[in-house]
Amino acid sequence: MLILQVVSLEPAHGYGIAHRLEQISRSVVQVQQGSLYPALHRLEQKGLLAAEWKPSETGREAKFYSLTRAGREQLAAEKDSWAKLTGAVQLIFDEGAKS
């Protein structure tokens, strides 16, 4: 889900995604770089990500991943369920605080 979210902002290549994840989460989420690529390929196989080769910011060709329509739907669904879960957790905490 995190990968989908990162890619949803703009198409990105593997290194960029790893970098961005670390930055955004302020290094809280440490993505094992070794498992990033298998994850990317799995998402691509599932049809949630599309990939194309184009020049990166350094001018070299890199594989850029972008969200497909299915990927976007998947992301929306996961965000939704995440929101529900966190909401529920929040409620439980609030309840605990009141008593």
Add this chain to the structure above:
Amino acid sequence: MKKLWNWFRRRELESNLDRELQYHLDRRVSDLVASGVAEGDAKRMASREIGGVTQVQEEVRDIWLTRWLRDFAYDMRFSLRAFRKSPSFTATVVLSLALGIGASTAIYSLVDQVLLRPLPVSEPQRLVLLNWKGEQVYGGFGSYNLMSYPFCREIGRQTAVFAGVLCRAATTVQPSTGGMQRPAAIELVSGTYFPVLGVRPALGRLLNDGDDDGRSPVVVLSYDYWQTQLGGAGDVIGRKILVNRNPMTVVGVAEAVFRGIDVGELPVLWMPATMAAKALPVDPVRDRATLWMQVFARLQPHVSAAEAQAQVQPWFRGMLEEDTRLAAFPKITEERRRRFLASTLEVIPSPQGHSKLHRTLAEPLWILFAATGVLMALACLNVAGLFLSRGSARGRETSTRFALGASRGRIGRQLFADSFLLALAGGTVGVLLAPVAVKTLIAFLPSAVAANGLDAKADPRLLLFAFGASLLTGVLTGFAPAFQEGRAALMSSLRSRVEGASGLRLRRLLVTLQIAFTLVLVTGAALFSRSLNELLARGPGFQTSGLIAFHVDPVTNGYEADAANRLMARIRDGLNASANVQTVGIAAWQLLSGGTWNNPLTILARERIATDRSIHLNAVSPGFFATLGARIVAGRDFEPRESLAESERRVAIVNEAFVHRYLRGQNPLGVRIGIGFGTNVKPDTEIVGVVSNISYRGMREEWEQAYFPLVSDGFRRGAHFYVRFRGSSAQGMDTIRSVLNDADPTLSPGYVRTLDEQVNRSLSTERMLAALSGSFGTLALLLSLVGLYGVMSYVVTQRTREIGIRVALGATRSAALWLVLRDALAMVAVGIVVALPCVWVLGRLLEAQLYGVKPTDPATIAAAAGILSVGAAIAAMVPARRASAVDPIETLRFE
């Protein structure tokens, strides 16, 4: 699906992944360098962070292809490489399997076409054949399950159980569209035939109820005839076609897939049964007492054959009652009438239609199919044996792989892939061989007509069968070595060069089994070839060489009665005048054709009796027996005046078998007989002679026969000429052709062939059984001897050291030789002992197909065992000689 696609573009995927990862590493390194890390450290760090490039690659590959698929692909590649390295092993295995699969596919193709395949009509499983079970009092013509035309019309009203009823009869006519004419099969059918079967026209219309009015000289052509004889002409509808020189109008062409309901017969056209007079010498349509058609019905939906049978019985019994009250009903004894009334109507599911071939070929074909099954099992055993030896040769490789951490399942899978690939290859070669084999097989089938109806094309079901058979073989052969490998103890096999005894034991078991199977096949082959030899040695009871027969049918060639008689006389006189013709005999019915004219007789000797079974009858000219070379053992031959129509005296000649069964201990001469068994039969025909037994219906049969004079103006059915000639048969044929040509250039004889050929045709089933079981036996022998040779070679290799020591200690060469031979012969002996009870049991199933030899004939079985033992001794001799040539010094030094 997507994953399979990935398999094909894996190279592209790989290079893309490499680029992607390289990009990642390069960027990381340059970032790290930018933040002040030394370049070498940066590279190490980047690679550590990612957790090893190779691991990532592997993980990603697993995503592209599922694990097992990848492994399977690797196994296949590995197997292929291994096979390329050992071509002789591969060739032996593929060939063994190809033979096994080819043979069984070929036989299955015949079994399927002749016995199993349903008719290409709509819902064939609802078709049933109606059979009169019980006492018959009516006469008729045709083969099996015969009914009359009126019966067919009447049972058609039983609509509660039958959605429709049809009847058909097969006959041979001379169809002509102007060009060359040749006798061809046709079907005479009721108007319901096509509608009930659900056949569609390719052109025009098919026959229907309206054509049953008896005033419709119309025909429907078969698709093949339309294509081959009429060039598929689009304007064929409305054209006239001559059937026995009677003009008939073509109204349609049947769809291509439909070829009548008798597999093995290809009707060129269908015409209404009500027009039977145009095709037959008689008109049986209105006659209840002439049985000549097979009656089929289509069951109503959800009605079973058994239910239908139960429901039509009251009607059938009523019909029988009514029949006995008819004026035309034959006068019969009370006992016989009771049995007639007790008859029932059988309703037999017949999705395959009706065919003489079903009856005559079912048992031989199933026997041969069983033989190919055994052959196939043998091939599997052989292949399993070969795999085992390869397994032991590869023992070290396998152990090494175990040691490197391969799982048992993984290695088993590898072996499985091996056998799977080989089975597939063998199956493919076998399937390619099969059509050739089927073509050869069809040549053995009984009649030339049968050959037309069967094809050598491999249909999808056949391919499926072959594929299934080869896969099954793969599983079976893969199982044995996989089991073996799985058990092999890791450490011991790595340490020692000698394989454990268990492998050898298994292989000995395989060879022993092979020997046992082979003995079964070889014994079968020996029994069949002895039967054939017995039949050939006994002969038909007359001199076949120097004898040619031919058939002339004036009526189908458009002759009227008087002209027909003049024609026949011209032919007879022409033959008698020819220099190389010795004698000519004429018979109304053909010898050794599989059919006869038959009827029970009434005999008036000391008392009046009716024969308990039908006597085979024929009408022959004076001199017929002399021409054949049959002896008149008592009395005399017919005299020429007795074959005149106006002859007052009615005479007959019977054969020895007839005398033996009905007139034993009496003087047969002067006894009176009559055709039929009713009380109204007048036995007014005097027996004037007794002839030696000759084969009439077929070579196997010794049956009671009676002959009447061929009345010289009774040629309406045509006649079979038997010509004894001097010189070569080619000259004899030429003489006959020129005589026929002189008599009438447009005349086409039904056949012209030597009696030797007729004998061969009549023995086609026996010949097929003998030839095929013989070749299966030979193949089996080869396969099992190859297996034996393989094991013995292995044994010798294993025991080289032992033998070397023995020789060094003073054992002679022959002792070494014997050491190995004894081993081999022990296996053969055990195999034979195991097989004997099987031979004894299976032999009983063959009994009906044998002649002059018992299935448990000790001499035959001993001969088969002897052949097997000698073959085995020869196969074992090669490795045994190698053993005897062992140089003790060489062996011991090698240690």
